[in-house]
Structure formats: structure tokens, C-alpha cells
Amino acid sequence: MAEQDDGHRGDSNRFRTQPPLPFATxxxxxxxxxxxxxxEVATHVGSRVKALREGxxxxxxxxxxxxxxxxxxxxxxxxGETSPTLTVANRIxxxxxxxxxxxxxxxEGGTVTVVHPADRxxxxxxxxxxxxxxxxxPGQRAEVSTHTLQPGARTGGPGDPxxxxxxxxxxxxxxxxxxxxxxxxxxxxxxxxxxxxxDADLPHHFENQGEEEAVLLAVVSAGLRRS
Numbered sequence: 688m689a690e691q692d693d694g695h696r697g698d699s700n701r702f703r704t705q706p707p708l709p710f711a712t713x714x715x716x717x718x719x720x721x722x723x724x725x726x727e728v729a730t731h732v733g734s735r736v737k738a739l740r741e742g743x744x745x746x747x748x749x750x751x752x753x754x755x756x757x758x759x760x761x762x763x764x765x766x767g768e769t770s771p772t773l774t775v776a777n778r779i780x781x782x783x784x785x786x787x788x789x790x791x792x793x794x795e796g797g798t799v800t801v802v803h804p805a806d807r808x809x810x811x812x813x814x815x816x817x818x819x820x821x822x823x824x825p826g827q828r829a830e831v832s833t834h835t836l837q838p839g840a841r842t843g844g845p846g847d848p849x850x851x852x853x854x855x856x857x858x859x860x861x862x863x864x865x866x867x868x869x870x871x872x873x874x875x876x877x878x879x880x881x882x883x884x885x886d887a888d889l890p891h892h893f894e895n896q897g898e899e900e901a902v903l904l905a906v907v908s909a910g911l912r913r914s
Contacts, residue, residue, distance in 0.1 A: 732776060732791060737765040739783050739790075742909070744852045754782025784823065800824065814840030814895075828909040835902050836866070836895035843892035857887035857907045864901025867894040 740750050740761075747765075751758040756771075756778050763769040764779070771779065773787070780790035800822045808819040814837035821831045834842060851857065859868075860882045868875040868883055870891040877883060885891065887907055895901045 731767075732771065733765045733767040735790070735792075736761070736779055736783070739785075740765075742852075743783065750779070750782050754778045756782070789823070811844070813844050814838075815842055815844055817842075830907045832905050832907075833862075833902065834893070834905060835900060836864075836893065837900055838895055838898050841892050841894040851887035851907055852909070853888050855887040855907055855909060856884065857905055858882060858884040859893070859903055859905040862902040862904055864895065864899050865897045866901050866903060867896055868892075869894065 740747070745753070747758040747761050750756075750761055754761075756775055760769070760771075760775070761779070764771050764775075776790060777787045780787045783790065802820060802822050808823070809817065811817045811834075815834065817832050817834045819830060819832045821827060821829065836842070861877045861879050863879055865879070866877045868877055868891070870885050871889045875883065893903060
């Protein structure tokens, strides 16, 4: 038995050219790599933050309130005078309604994004419910959403998204039911299958004056400010 143990010991020594990594090092090697990559990308994030902020029609002060990062710091980041820490970059991302990985473009490895029903962004109130079908990708130039209105409900309530940015255009299709479309004071009656295209930065809303549920598909394209 002793000779067999010695033989195994000799064989094993041949493969021990390098000591094994401690468990903690093996465990954390990949997260560290991701962190360093994120820090490297963060040094070039300034122009991206500015483009996204202006695309949302936010001033520096607006983004400062939304993110908790001071306006002077945001200005320095946008001009490339300073590189944000990951903590600051995470706050800026939240202020832009993005994840940090989206702001830093760490998860844009493919050209196809699938949004499953369970992952859709939703909202609405008072008989109006909406679902956004497009993903929240940075620089998105169009948004597709569905709107369900119960009898007596209308869009444009307190739970709805804010008015679209200047120059935005919208095309909406009534998929089920009937709706009344009011734009800039003018009323238009829409039936199933009707489509309407209009300047989305004008005051507008849809009303369901019928007795059955109505469903609307809306496509909003970015305004001239983003072109």
C-alpha cells in the first residue's frame, strides 16, 4: 500500500505546476471582469447620457431630480470632464428609466429583442389599461402599445404616460369596438379597423362611449428633436 501511495504521489506532483486558485478568487473572477468592463465603458457614457436626456425632453435639473445626481455633476459627465462611478452611473440610468446595463450597452449583444407578455410594461387607471410592446432600448425611435378601454373610459388620465415630445407622430388602429378620437378640439368617430394618424404633441385622447370594451393599437414615432 505504501509503494502504491508513493506512486500516486509522484504522478500527482507532475500536474501540480501551479497551485489551485483559492475558492474566493475562482468565485469572484468573473464579476470583477464585468465590473472592470463596465467601468471602461462608463468613461465614454457622457454623450450617451446627453442624447437620452434630450430625447426624453429633460433638462439637467429635471434629470438631477429624477436621479439624485446633482446638475453640475451631470453636466461634467455629459461633457466628458469626469467619469461617473458605477454607483453614480446606476443612479443616472434609473433617472432615464433604464437599467445600468442598458445605459452602458452591456446587454446589446444581439439584433433581436423578444418581449414576452409577462415582461411588458403596463399602466393605466379608471378603466383604461395599456401595455407597451416594444422593449425599453436606449435610442428607441418608435413605441408600440395596446390600450384597452372599458365603457365610459378614456385615455389621457392620471395613470397615463405624459404628452409626447414635440414633433412626434402617432398612428392608431381600432382593433375592437368603437372609439371617439378627440384631437385639438375636433372629434372623430372610429370603428373597428379604422386607423388614424396625427401629430401626437397636440392635445388628444380616445373615448369609449360604447357599451362594449374597445382595444386600440398605437404606434408613436420619435419627434424631429431626435433626428
